[in-house]
């Protein structure tokens with residue numbers, strides 16, 4: 001038997017093309033002078049009425065092929081004049097609003113699309129934009145959660161109080177439990193806006209083929225099937241007339257799951273109207289001001305606990321800044337409200353949130369999706385309880401853990417997928433032991449004291465989280481063995497660097513018994529797999545991985561059935577190794593998968609060597625039709641995986657920091673991660689995901705924030721001003737230890753890993769910096785993140801007893 | 803208002819690639835859109851991310867900050883030119899594959915060119931020097947851990963290999 005590839009550090013097969021500069025990202029498609037290029041005029045104001053748009057000066061710019069505003073859309077395709085879809089409605093979202101593909105009468109954030117130009121190249125298209133004259137009547141902008149809540153001005157005239165949604169969930173009577181608890185605390189905790197910032201922005205290319213009446217679109221999206229359905233509806237096409245291909249994608253991190261972006265509709269519309277291939281490639285500034293942000297939340301926590309720190313009642317109220325529109329519904333605040341509980345089991349819990357409008361870029365999930373804020377709330381609360389009771393922070397956490405024998409554990413809440421929040425498996429006490437060991441928790445106080453004696457401030461922080469991954473509804477897979485013996489695999493969700501071509505090939509190689517190099521995986525191409533949901537919520541490995549495993553299993557069953565007939569043996573006596581089916585213990589009685597593929601298709605024409613080789617075998621009952629009633633031609637297998645509910649991964653991070661007493665510079669001395677995503681398919685790739693998540697988390701905790709001024713101008717819309725970490729900001733080593741508690745919900749026992757690294761960052765850094773500062777300033781506390789050195793400096797002076 | 807086109811005599815990866823472009827054409831756009839060498843990526847177009855880094859007469863430059871007409875007569879090396887003559891991966895490319903130094907691959911060409919030039923100047927960097935070598939390039943996926951490993955591994959391969 002060949003060794004199983006599941007669990008091996010298999011080198012990535014996709015790297016070959018990336019390393020040679022042969023990747024095909026969306027801007028690499030349709031390169032050449034025949035392609036037209038689009039550019040978008042965007043609002044310079046956060047809130048304004050559009051009085052008039054004058055495009056007359058554009059028409060004589062040489063090389064301009066089209067200039068459109070809202071008024072042109074209805075003629076091009078009537079559904080285009082409707083607002084963009086609200087993708088995920090929810091009964092609590094009583095005042096959901098979405099924008100138009102091009103603004104109609106009003107703009108609600110700086111960056112909102114107003115006009116669309118198509119020209120010979122991007123330079124000319126931008127020249128044209130500069131000639132469009134728009135008359136605005138300025139309206140008062142609503143910026144920041146306090147202003148939105150005060151509601152002196154409204155973002156949308158017909159949304160009272162700027163409140164889009166209010167949702168409450170309660171298990172037990174938390175307020176009563178808090179009122180009667182031996183101890184009580186209240187905390188107010190704020191997290192600011194950041195954003196995904198994949199190195200590749202958004203992009204879309206479309207081509208209309210008049211000979212076959214079909215549209216092909218390439219989009220840098222996290223859901224090709226979603227884009228396909230949206231394009232079909234908005235252009236008035238049958239679904240069968242639209243193909244969407246997701247080529248290589250230069251990172252997503254959540255922002256590319258939202259769809260359709262205005263350009264994802266306007267570009268196909270232009271391709272059809274002009275009969276030319278049209279391309280739009282977002283630039284970095286556009287990515288800042290017209291794509292989505294996340295994380296802005298203000299949270300109020302009340303907690304009642306006993307002498308051991310056991311949570312008797314937990315009541316959380318928070319305000320979620322969802323920006324100007326709500327295309328992605330309430331997913332982010334619902335995740336905060338449910339995932340806040342982490343590994344703990346409070347005896348009662350109440351959570352209520354309001355999702356509110358501001359005149360800023362809209363909010364859709366960013367890696368972690370509401371969990372970093374939730375973890376910040378819960379873990380700051382745990383730290384506060386420990387401080388209040390004078391206990392070790394790990395002790396207070398341990399008494400609140402769900403225990404290993406309590407799974408499945410039902411919280412009595414409804415999760416983001418509309419299903420019950422029921423954890424499938426985990427071992428939090430074991431994980432706590434691992435993280436304590438990894439970071440040398442017990443030795444730290446002595447080290448801290450020693451450093452303090454030298455005038456140095458070092459501190460340690462710990463944060464725990466649980467993450468619902470692999471949410472439904474489903475993913476599917478198709479496996480096809482060609483007559484050459486090569487195995488072609490298709491799954492519909494998309495890839496943004498997670499190494500799907502490798503991990504999915506590992507699964508097929510194991511299940512089908514073929515060589516890894518004979519397996520080729522295609523993702524995100526609606527021509528190959530038209531039924532799919534998308535890549536988000538750390539779901540790809542769980543969902544498509546499981547579907548691929550099942551499809552490979554079906555393929556194998558068929559191969560064995562045909563082989564048994566051809567070799568005139570019992571299926572039970574067969575094995576498949578390196579693509580050859582043989583009788584166990586009788587290696588000369590063998591037939592390779594390519595030959596079985598020929599036999600599976602009773603076609604009369606022989607094209608290749610495999611066909612000739614197949615002539616020595618005979619399969620099929622001459623008394624029956626060549627393709628039996630319950631059979632299909634071809635050596636293929638297709639299957640779908642649809643779990644009852646999400647599977648819950650978990651993790652704990654610890655960090656040791658040093659803060660400079662003079663400059664307030666924050667340095668990371670040690671960063672440790674213990675992670676449980678069930679069985680690992682490829683530990684190298686999982687660790688890569690954790691590294692990337694931790695780095696993004698460091699950015700979010702210490703550097704990145706969207707700096708809006710009171711007029712709604714985003715002041716730092718470039719990489720010069722919005723600081724994402726270079727290697728110099730990331731510690732030299734990230735220590736990782738794995739715990740593997742398999743999920744009982746899927747055939748592979750796996751859980752998602754994509755988002756985990758970023759979830760505890762705000763919490764763990766706040767804890768560590770606070771701990772370091774307290775060596776000199778005993779009452780020091782951090783309640784808002786991110787925190788830069790200058791903010792830490794200011795906070796010191798603010799909190800210093802005068 | 804037809805734009806005036808200017809002749810640029812460019813050599814890319816050892817092959818003459820004459821161009822006729824407007825004066826404002828960025829080198830990054832000329833490589834990608836006029837010459838079809840799409841391996842060079844554009845992540846910011848303001849000189850911060852390093853994804854567009856190419857070698858100009860051997861020195862790393864950000865091609866999004868260079869006008870194509872200004873490099874007349876010079877030799878450009880892009881990621882497409884980093885493989886060995888026999889088609890196998892060059893040492894830096896090979897090290898990235900071995901160390902899992904890339905995820906989405908978008909930033910990768912800029913790292914590969916930067917490190918190629920860096921190791922030419924300093925073939926056996928210390929750990930600190932390896933970190934410094936990549937300190938001007940942004941990657942949003944990898945957290946840099948494996949990129950730094952790849953620098954060190956590439957130095958090793960360079961030292962082993964026939965030079």
Ligand code: FES
Pocket residue numbers: 843844845846847848849850851852853854855864865866867
């Ligand atoms: S694209 Fe040139 S430095 Fe970012």
Ligand code: FES
Pocket residue numbers: 199250251497903904905906907908909910940941942943944
């Ligand atoms: S690998 Fe994706 S940005 Fe570096």
